[in-house]
Amino acid sequence: MEYVTKFFDAVYWFFMFFCKICFIGMITIIAIVVSNRYIFKTNLVWGEPIVLMFMVYMSLVSAALAIRKDTHIRMSVIDYFAPKKVISFCRGAAHVCIFGFGIFMVVYGWKFALQARRNIMTGTKLTSMWLYLACPMGGIALCLMELERFINFCYRVKHGLTLENVTLADESKAMAEDARQGSEAQAEFIKNRKGAE
Numbered sequence: 700m701e702y703v704t705k706f707f708d709a710v711y712w713f714f715m716f717f718c719k720i721c722f723i724g725m726i727t728i729i730a731i732v733v734s735n736r737y738i739f740k741t742n743l744v745w746g747e748p749i750v751l752m753f754m755v756y757m758s759l760v761s762a763a764l765a766i767r768k769d770t771h772i773r774m775s776v777i778d779y780f781a782p783k784k785v786i787s788f789c790r791g792a793a794h795v796c797i798f799g800f801g802i803f804m805v806v807y808g809w810k811f812a813l814q815a816r817r818n819i820m821t822g823t824k825l826t827s828m829w830l831y832l833a834c835p836m837g838g839i840a841l842c843l844m845e846l847e848r849f850i851n852f853c854y855r856v857k858h859g860l861t862l863e864n865v866t867l868a869d870e871s872k873a874m875a876e877d878a879r880q881g882s883e884a885q886a887e888f889i890k891n892r893k894g895a896e
Contacts (some may be wrong), residue, residue, distance in 0.1 A: 707847040711767055714760050714840050721757035724751050744822030752820070752830045759804075759837025766797065766844040791852075798845040804838025 731748035734888050778786060812835065815827035 700797050703847070703850055707843070711764060714764055718757045718761045718764070721753040721760075722749050725753045725757070727766075743887070746822075747838025748822055748825075752825075752833070755830060756833040756836065759833050763801075763844050764839055764841035766841065767847065792844045794848055795844055798842060798849070801838045801841030801845060804841065805835045806838075808832075808838055860875075 728750050728803045732743050732750075735741045735743050762771075777789070781789075792890050809832065812828045812831040818827040819825070819828060819829055
């Protein structure tokens with residue numbers, strides 16, 4: 700399992716590094732375009748299409764990276780009243796759907812990119828294929844991040860580890876209990892202090 704984690708750490712690092720390069724490229728090109736427009740009074744036509752391409756790549760790949768650490772925004776009101784088995788099933792079904800969507804992105808994104816190779820991006824000599832290749836690349840990243848979660852799931856099942864995650868309702872109850880104990884301790888402290896005076 701250690702080798703699997705190291706492999707996916709390397710995959711995560713590669714895609715994160717790619718996103719950083721895209722972000723730096725966006726900032727640099729925007730700075731060049733704006734300075735040329737307002738200082739040198741010239742317009743770099745290629746700037747905006749390249750920035751758009753970087754933004755699309757960064758958006759699709761970084762969305763896949765958020766899956767690994769489970770940081771996507773989601774509706775979690777069901778956690779307050781559904782049984783843990785239902786919540787676990789819903790989370791499992793969501794991961795299956797996400798993996799399926801990743802496959803969809805790879806297959807149909809590639810087909811769409813091949814169709815776009817006849818078009819040229821405005822202001823550049825690049826074909827639109829390079830823009831639309833962001834879709835299969837994001838799909839590959841999505842599938843890899845979901846694959847790691849599936850391998851971890853199988854590992855937990857094989858070793859009899861718990862599959863139930865702590866729900867939002869559990870976290871809320873724990874926070875409320877901590878707050879209650881804190882207020883009781885504070886009241887006790889104030890009472891003892893007044894008694895000492």
